[in-house]
Amino acid sequence: MLDLVGYGAFFLVTALSYAIICLGLNIQWGQTGLFNVGVAGFVAVGAYTSALLTTPPAAARFGGFELPIVAGWIGAMIGAGFCAGLVGAVTLRLRADYLAITTFGIATTIQLVALNTQGLTGGPFGIGFIPRPFAALAERPLAFSTANLALVGVVTLIAFVAVERLARSPWGRVLRAIREDETAAAALGKNPNLYRLQAFVLGGALMGLAGAVQAHFIGFIAPDNYVPALTFQVWAMLIVGGSGNNRGAVVGAVVVWGLWSLTGFAMSAIFPPEQQARAAALQIVAIGVMLAVILLVRPRGLLGERKTVSRYVEAGDEAPP
Amino acid sequence: MTLQFLADGLVMGAMTGLGAIGLTLTYSILRFANFTHGDLISWGAYFTLVLATLIGAALTHDLQPLGPFSFGWPVVVAGVLAMLLTGLLALLLDYVLFGRLRRRGNAIVMVIASFGASLALRSLLEFMFTSEPTYFSRELQIAFPVGAGIRITPDQLCMLGLAGVLVVAMHLLLTRSHIGRAMRAVSENPALARVVGIDVAAVIRTTWLIGGALACAAGVMLGLTVQIRPYMGFDLLLPLFAAAILGGIGSVPGAIAGGLIVGIAESAGVQLIGANYRAAIAFLLLIAVLLVKPTGLFGVRD
């Protein structure tokens, strides 16, 4: 019973941390139409930043400032946001598919740096001993899991509320205007590039935060965590949930993570332990096929944004007030 | 620093260029960045491996490699067959996935779909063959000197020659044949192409077949000169995009020139800063091109 609760907490914490990433991607893609295929890179920057800030010093490696976890998480947001700002300043004016290729390249480069600069990031061995929240409760698994779940839940909720309010604010409306018709938005005196950059930075910061949350929950990170499969999972979550929609982002994260875990169970059940690596590969195939099917059958996702002309144009003929 | 990087860069660049030709053709005619192209390279290599193994197993006598090369004729025959199979695989992907999304008219969804399909394709390879690298043959090749401190293996020379032949063939196809003109027409203006009687759907099918076949050739070359593993093509994706964009989307000579430049730059870079950052070099080239001259060297269209 305890195992189940423990697993349930683990499942939800992971799902919610993915939800935070999705919320970030939703600002970039759903609200602003920025095609970021390098999500894993920003998550990595956040995770590593937080890790380097909060872990104890390690020989021959930079960092280890043993700062409190909160500082790590804030640092993660700043680091990832800064990275996004740098990337965005250079690349956001590229057209969509070039932006996709470029962000993909950036994530690849970030992963390469993480893998090869042992002095900075611990190289292929990664960074361990990342302090876990409520570490004092580690002896009591139930309390520990619940406390962590509550913490991540609160963080996700705050992120969700913040993103929702931004979306409904004048700032959010400008973003959508830019997404739909940039020239018109520019004609209204709004500088599209500045708004896009802001959206990109905010999205990146959220992705970094999620990376830090994940890092502190597991206690250990390595370059292998931040591969294109991660980016793809997040996109799958956003599309399944319904891009453009913050609730969809959260729902999609839980649903896809659920499917992922289910297929994982199926694989362990079907395949013997020595074949687990191959089983993991099959799991990825399953997710890839699933996303393709969703794109073909229901591209709007579960809670997809309906295109609206205006609140006043509904199925009837009401005249606007 | 020796000039060896030139030889290595040339060989790598020729392979990158071959892959980039297929990518640039599908990019300009189908109008989306196809992330599965790298995985077509991997599948091509594995198709060849499986077929060559089958052919070898079906024969009763021992096989000797051809001349100074490391491969025997089963690999050659298998390679040709595999080019067809890889072309068909590309067609299948279009039929099942891209074609349907294309009719919805959303290029960005197609890129995401291709990203997902790419993941599924290489994971499928990993599932079937595990991630252990494998080889076409265990024959060791001795590199012989060709002057200026450069050494090259017979296999590498053969691959260079093969790449050259394929590139010339492609160039002639595009400039002298009707199908080539039709492809250029569809790449520039599909509606007008229809108006002059070109069957755009047939041109699209041909593009996928050619793209797949060339990707397979690149995969066989890569498998012969380096190794075969499920991620071999995907790891080449950034250099492929860099080469195609550097050369100018839609230009076959551009793709080859781009490939050679990327290959040589990577090799030179590897000599200077080590092999770990190989992909980053291609990426830097890509960024530079996109910021300075996005239409590339021989860009025919934006």
Place this chain on the structure above:
Amino acid sequence: MTDAEILAADRLVAGYEPDVPIIRGVSIVVHRGEIVVILGPNGAGKSTLIKAIAGLVPVTAGRIRLAGQDITSVPAHRIVHQGLAFVPQTDNVFTAMTVDENLELSGHILPQARRRRQIEAMCDLFPDLAAQRRSAAGRLSGGQRQMLAIARGLMIEPVVLMLDEPSAGLSPKLVQSCFAKLAEIRQSGVTILLVEQNARAALAIGDRAYVLADGQNRHEAAAEALASDPTVARLYLGGMAAAPQGEANP
């Protein structure tokens, strides 16, 4: 001029979206050897009509007949095989290809010998183009491009040549020479169907004209009659959309 009907649209309903028709029940008839002009204010559906005949806009109701054969469901790329050539208003040449390549490509349905002869014939008909055979189409002037677009259409030796606003963007002098060319082309036996904004110039070479408005037929008359009709002048040149039906023709 014979009375043989060569091209007809019968109560055609067409539009880019199935539930948003742009032309709603338009009928026209073109006879062999005629020049028929389609006129009407902006948004009347003139371009849509001609594109629907060319197979570029989906047809939801009605029939199209060419030389007696029903071609309504023939896909766009097979239309040339029926002998129907279409010259779009814009993007009507392949700018990255040379004049020669454009012509070569446009004649690809002909056997090589005939194609070669036709290219030479086009160079005779458009001497300006002959001088630029190896230039990329993108480097030609506006007038030369239009000539190339028309030559492109003629490459298949069409029975009917359809043009969408050939005078658009041309200077008055070029408009004159463009229409003179079209008259010359008609002399060689090609039937011409022409959508035009420049009513005066078109009616000068036309035999008959249809007036469309709001996606429907409004009027049909001999070209001279329309040209001298003051109501019609008010319709287009004054910019009014609705016209009273059934003007009496002198």
